[in-house]
Amino acid sequence: MPDLIVKTPKAPYYAVIFTSVRTSNDNFYALMSAEMEAEVIKQHGFLGFESARNEIGITVSYWKDLASIRRWRENAKHQIAQQNGREIWYKEYCVRICKVERDYTG
Amino acid sequence: MPDLIVKTPKAPYYAVIFTSVRTSNDNFYALMSAEMEAEVIKQHGFLGFESARNEIGITVSYWKDLASIRRWRENAKHQIAQQNGREIWYKEYCVRICKVERDYTG
Numbered sequence A, B: 001m002p003d004l005i006v007k008t009p010k011a012p013y014y015a016v017i018f019t020s021v022r023t024s025n026d027n028f029y030a031l032m033s034a035e036m037e038a039e040v041i042k043q044h045g046f047l048g049f050e051s052a053r054n055e056i057g058i059t060v061s062y063w064k065d066l067a068s069i070r071r072w073r074e075n076a077k078h079q080i081a082q083q084n085g086r087e088i089w090y091k092e093y094c095v096r097i098c099k100v101e102r103d104y105t106g
Helices: A029-040 A066-074 A075-090 B029-040 B067-072 B075-091
Strands: A015-023 A046-053 A057-063 A090-105 B012-020 B046-053 B056-065 B090-105
Touching: A015 A075, A015 B012, A015 B090, A029 A075, A046 B056, A057 B046, A057 B056, A066 A075, A066 A090, A075 A090, A075 B056, A090 B012, B012 B046, B012 B067, B012 B075, B029 B046, B029 B075, B056 B067, B067 B075
Parallel strands: none
Antiparallel strands: A015 A057, A015 A090, A046 A057, A046 B046, A090 B090, B012 B056, B012 B090, B046 B056
């Protein structure tokens, strides 16, 4: 099992905070999630992700740079998932692109 | 009930991503969480927070600027919570201070 908390490199690096509220419409959501996970780990510049869901879902993915984030956003399989997300799975969502300026662990 | 997804202002603003893995030691954890929530919403520059926990817990708090984040880190009640967190509640954690450069919602 991978580490739950991602071992990111020395800052600066980038984070994409994706927060969402699900609809009750499942429609292969788990399958899409698994496929996106298999796809994202192959992306250049991808550093890892952390995810949890209760009433709200929060997935934070970490990236080397903004160019890697842009490429992933434009990835063909991911584009289909994003469209299904907007139309079927998510009642509401927010994507925030962030520069991680510093961090500390304990 | 407040919005689950925080209505943040136009970027840039700041995010603190706190990811943690809990110990099995409860010791008033829920009480501390409720107290910290009551305290943080009073802080100058605080914009809101989003939180979810399964195997990993992710809490993202949003702030107007770095000075507000520093003041909250140094807040006396929060200092006690942080110490208990390190010693009792968290097996592992990571705090990442981020500048939100852009965002979009759907």
